Amino acid sequence: MRGATRVKLAVGVTAVALTAAACGSSSDSGGSSSSTGGSGGGIVRASWGDPQNPLEPANTNEVQGGKVLDMIFRGLKQYNPKTAQAQNMIAQSITSSDSQNFDIKLKTGWTFSNGEPVNADSFINAWNYDTQLKNAQLNASFFSYIDGYDKVHPDTPGAKASATTLSGLTKVSDTEFKVKLNQKFALFPDTLGYAAFYPLPQAFFTNRQAWLAKPIGNGPYEISSYTKGSKMDLQKWDGYKGPDPAQNGGVELRVYTDNNTAYTDLQAGNIDLVDDIPVTQLRNVKSDLGNRYINVPAGIIQTISFPLYSSRWSSANSAKVRQGLSMAINRKEITDQIFQQTRTPASDWTSPVLGSAGGFKEGLCGEECTFNADKAKQLIAEGGGLPGGKITISYNADTGSHKEWVDAVCNSINNALGNNTACVGAPVGTFADFRNRITSKQLDNPFRAGWQMDYPLIQDFLQPQYFTGASSNDSHYSNANFDKLVNEANAASSTSDSVSKFQDAEKQLVIDMPAIPLWYQNGSAGYSSNLSNVALNPFSVPVYNEIKVK
Amino acid sequence: MGRYVIRRLLQMVPVFIGTTLLIFVMVWGLGDPVAAMFGDRTPDPATAAQIRHDLHLNDPLIQQYWIYMSNVFKGDFGNAWNQQPVTDLLKTAYPVTLRLTIVAFLIEAIVGVALGVFAGLRRGRFFDTGVLAMTLIVVSIPTFVTGYVLQYFFGVKWSIVHPSVGEGAPFKDLLMPGLVLAGVSLAYVARLTRTSVAENTRADYLRTAVAKGLPRRRVITNHMLRNSLIPVVTFLGTDIGNLMAGALVTERIFNIHGVGYQIYQGIVHNSPATVVGFVTVLVIVFLLANLLVDLLYAVLDPRIRYA
16 A cells, blocks of 8 residues: 555656656557457456355345346346436336235246246245245345245244245236235335346256356346356357347456455556555546546445444433534545545435435435534533543444544544544454444444445435334434334335435434434446446446447 | 484374364454344344354354364365355465465575575675675565565556466466565575575685685585575475465465465455365475475484484
8 A cells, every 4th residue: 555655656756767668568568468359249357356155146245246146137127327216127017006015017038048038936936035044145134025024034043934935925927926015115116126136047946056156147148157266257148138238248357356456457458447446546546547437426325323222322412412423524524635535425314326316315414414613512512522521433444444534533523622532443353343243232332334225215225224123223223203204105105205205204313313424435446448338337336238348 | 214204293283283273263253254244234133043053153162163173174174255165265275375485485595595695605795785785675675565566667667577467377477476475585595595604604614625625616515505504494494384374465466366365365254264274274384394394404414313
């Protein structure tokens, strides 16, 4: 990291010699491996990280495995890469009269790349498999809205499943099935673009191990070879009949040990696309890549969450302290200085990628999320001061370079309060340990939290995190009014009604401030001059099938 | 000699058990890996319980160790954090690191000893001072700095070599990482050899050899070098293990999917199977390298004999 900066310094010193050398070498940079580009059929060489889990749709909850699934699968719905709107893909129509019983009709003609048709069974069998407790799928809880979930996947540890199929799923014909939910959920159809809801071919069930070694899907690409831990070759699937076939010959995903190395390879022309620009290179990236650098909002929000179960934060007055802390943080300065504008100061609890129709509302938090040192000091004093006179902010020290911004946030708070010891960072060695402390309620001080949306809905930003007893409600926030409004939003008859109800619920968060919104995270990527039409989708994953290779 | 080797091999057994147990306990102490699998999302309790059961995480530590070790002796090293069998990882990672180690070791041994000998023979002259100054600089710069600097200039600016190591880690890609990895050790080897050589040039037996009228080449290679190399061989022997284990930084910088990278991944993802598996093999490498060094003493110095 520091090495890289020194390199830049050294470059300046010996500029003349280097410029000469660089000119001489630019034509052959990349050596033999850059000659893969052909017209239309070129291969995109892209950086990758080892997927953390087997590449099953319901077992993949991180972006590296998600990339592959995005390429080889298409679901009932697909999120528009630009607008994040859920649009019908395999679904012909999804209709409901009561926001609880849904009728899903499929388009005909879709097949998996092994020739199997994509029909109602492909979905029903997959969803049953994904839910079954014995399969221990990480995303099983996404099916919890479907009637019968608690029989197939009882939630108490050690309990045995009393059914193997979801009673809420009924097949009508090969191209139609019905879904009964256990509660009203108006936005349910819009969640169906998420990877967990992808269909699975019969080949998966007959030989799962073979399938995992080389997954078979129904998307614009098929996997031609997969060397675990090293690379994956995907080629355009010529039999793909969907509306979004690949614009290139294929994608070669290479596992990199370090995003710095991937970035160096991009500069040297050994790779075409890097979708994770190292923090240390953000300063140089614009001069290195010019307009081949992408920096767009992604569906990720960073917050500082409070352990509301701790006596330090449970008093009625403590909300004022939390509001005060929020106002003591100079978000703009931190996003400019530390993140080089790859974060945007947050003023609500969702994300700009939702768009205003989807529920994002800039400034919803109001002055409570705007830097104001005097007001902050006053509010904290009114609320009885910081509990015990000081706070710490916990973060995991192993990944994500959180130390820099946590220290900056603490500095900002300390400056506002005129007290150098009011706030300090509290590193926890590993991410696993950090998460364990949070989920086992061991913390009595605020901690950093990040939320990456599963699907571009305001519901996904609010309900899992702030609804009483919800799966990821790490603060253990509970407010009757918030819960009531969320329930009303889910039962609403139209999307726009639902969204506005969710926004009403969100306003309750301003009053209680269970988590301080910090900033929206951007996705960043850089690409070589071999490529054009490169874009990131709202999940900060490159839209591979639209990339053109020169 | 044979009895000595057998005794040494038997001594390895308790060392082996001790180290693996220690590593197992330490990785276990890092905490529950299940929480990390779910990212920022809170695990749903039933699924988490099922995964813990599958991984034997609910059993007492010593029983987990027992299950693990009995599997190891059946050739099953368990599964890594991404469900890949650790034996597969060992099979792919060790050859890569071995190649890197060979490259680094050759650079270190050949260049290091050569520099040391020439510097030692020309003690106090310009070449000697130059070597001393240069090695001092190399020792004081951290590996990641030399790594990134060389990578940037040779790989990106001048495009002489690939900045990262390609699939299968061909030897030509490993030259630069090998140099970076060998750097610090090379400096030590050069300095050790230089001191040893400089000391021995004034030894009685060397004066005798010269007085006997032996040719200079024979004096240096047979009489001086053989005696001077004992401390160097000790260092080189233990360094084989260090090079293999210590390639963590170098492997990350140059995209080498070797032992250091896999151990790092194992630690980050809290996977005892990966870490213990790799360290176990490393421990064996260390022990064997040490044995080899001890046996080499006897070859270099006729006064040392093992019963």
